[in-house]
Amino acid sequence: MKLKVYADRMSQPSRAALIFCKVNGIDYEEIRVDISKRQHLTPEFAEINPMQQVPAIVDGRFKLFESHAILIYLACAFPGVADHWYPADVFKRSKIHSVLDWHHSNLRRGPASYVRNTTLAPALGLPLNPQSAAEAEKFLSSSLSKIESVWLKDNGPFLLGGNQPSIADLSLACDILQLEVYLS
Amino acid sequence: MKLKVYADRMSQPSRAVLIFCKVNRIDYEEIRLDISKGQHLTPEFAEINPMNQLPAIVDGRFKLFESHAILIYLACAFPGVADHWYPADLFKRSKIHSVLDWHHSNLRRGAAVYVMNTTIAHVIGRPSNPQAAAEAEKLLSSSLSKIESIWLKGNGRFLLGGNQPSIADLSLVCELMQLEVLDEKDRMRLLGPHKKVQQWIENTRNAMQPHFDEVHKVLMKVKEKLQNQRLKEANKAGRSDMKKQLISRI
Numbered sequence: 090m091k092l093k094v095y096a097d098r099m100s101q102p103s104r105a106a107l108i109f110c111k112v113n114g115i116d117y118e119e120i121r122v123d124i125s126k127r128q129h130l131t132p133e134f135a136e137i138n139p140m141q142q143v144p145a146i147v148d149g150r151f152k153l154f155e156s157h158a159i160l161i162y163l164a165c166a167f168p169g170v171a172d173h174w175y176p177a178d179v180f181k182r183s184k185i186h187s188v189l190d191w192h193h194s195n196l197r198r199g200p201a202s203y204v205r206n207t208t209l210a211p212a213l214g215l216p217l218n219p220q221s222a223a224e225a226e227k228f229l230s231s232s233l234s235k236i237e238s239v240w241l242k243d244n245g246p247f248l249l250g251g252n253q254p255s256i257a258d259l260s261l262a263c264d265i266l267q268l269e270v271y272l273s
Numbered sequence: 274m275k276l277k278v279y280a281d282r283m284s285q286p287s288r289a290v291l292i293f294c295k296v297n298r299i300d301y302e303e304i305r306l307d308i309s310k311g312q313h314l315t316p317e318f319a320e321i322n323p324m325n326q327l328p329a330i331v332d333g334r335f336k337l338f339e340s341h342a343i344l345i346y347l348a349c350a351f352p353g354v355a356d357h358w359y360p361a362d363l364f365k366r367s368k369i370h371s372v373l374d375w376h377h378s379n380l381r382r383g384a385a386v387y388v389m390n391t392t393i394a395h396v397i398g399r400p401s402n403p404q405a406a407a408e409a410e411k412l413l414s415s416s417l418s419k420i421e422s423i424w425l426k427g428n429g430r431f432l433l434g435g436n437q438p439s440i441a442d443l444s445l446v447c448e449l450m451q452l453e454v455l456d457e458k459d460r461m462r463l464l465g466p467h468k469k470v471q472q473w474i475e476n477t478r479n480a481m482q483p484h485f486d487e488v489h490k491v492l493m494k495v496k497e498k499l500q501n502q503r504l505k506e507a508n509k510a511g512r513s514d515m516k517k518q519l520i521s522r523i
Contacts, residue, residue, distance in 0.1 A: 186345055
């Protein structure tokens with residue numbers, strides 16, 4: 090029974106899960122859940138993820154949500170996923186956890202909130218909130234500075250001085266790209 | 274060379290790391306940094322953690338920050354840590370990751386922002402933001418409901434139906450302990466509707482005694498001080514009301 094990935098391609102963490110599957114040749118079925126049409130709020134989807142968020146996966150009888158948990162599960166559960174995505178080495182792995190954790194309260198919070206309060210709001214039928222947008226912009230700037238000076242401190246092309254991408258690069262990049270789409 | 278744990282016991286995630294070390298008999302040295310005095314903002318500490326946040330650890334040459342990453346590292350790197358803290362089984366482990374991830378944007382954000390903007394900001398002389406407090410309260414309430422109905426679904430004593438605590442229980446309960454410094458009526462208003470949550474907090478505390486209460490002593494002292502202050506202010510207000518009533522009758 091194929092892995093099922095419940096996703097909305099407008100959702101940054103959904104994209105991270107989909108890209109990971111494709112790059113690693115993981116056989117899966119994408120089930121599109123349209124957030125703008127509130128399809129994530131149906132009782133049927135609540136059976137898949139009671140938090141009613143995307144992405145979520147169903148692998149046989151196993152259900153999982155939260156994109157970082159999903160990326161880690163996929164890296165561990167599917168053969169042939171190269172080590173650089175989620176290294177077995179406890180030190181490298183811990184540093185990746187550190188980035189992924191930091192992400193929630195920093196980069197993820199900034200762009201998601203900024204975009205929601207400026208561009209997405211009308212599409213979602215929500216009022217615009219310029220003050221929240223201003224605060225989100227400050228947060229976003231500070232998060233980008235920290236990526237520049239801390240996570241990209243060493244000389245690798247990827248976070249934490251890596252020469253190959255990890256799930257941390259994938260997750261953060263999907264969030265940064267969300268801005269490009271809306272600010273262009 | 275002993276593990277070093279940089280912590281402030283008023284910081285919820287700092288407490289989780291300290292309790293984990295004590296319960297698992299991990300030999301460590303605690304280096305106390307006082308956030309209210311800005312000790313986490315020094316250039317010296319930036320060498321340890323460039324994000325200038327607590328907790329942080331140094332294990333030999335290895336430095337690490339973000340409490341969940343630290344708890345996972347400690348569970349993996351130190352022998353004798355029982356499996357239930359961070360199970361080797363991929364399915365159980367993934368569910369724990371799911372709780373820990375959910376925590377950041379839900380319980381942590383709701384509880385920490387609410388407590389900061391109603392109570393702690395005054396204590397440490399920082400400005401408080403009532404609008405942020407109002408929004409945080411909504412998030413906190415909704416997070417508590419989700420813990421009650423989703424993470425505590427089924428009959429286990431701990432999150433995810435577990436009969437023994439994991440690092441997820443430790444992290445979330447340390448966060449909830451911060452509510453102790455609130456005015457008692459606010460704390461009961463927030464926690465009161467959630468019976469399973471209240472029981473789970475007790476289960477988690479009991480599973481980690483005496484270390485849990487020992488690490489929370491600093492917080493409880495702040496709670497006591499604030500309760501006394503509130504009593505004093507209530508008495509003053511009461512006396513001035515009485516005075517007004519007496520004067521109006523003369």
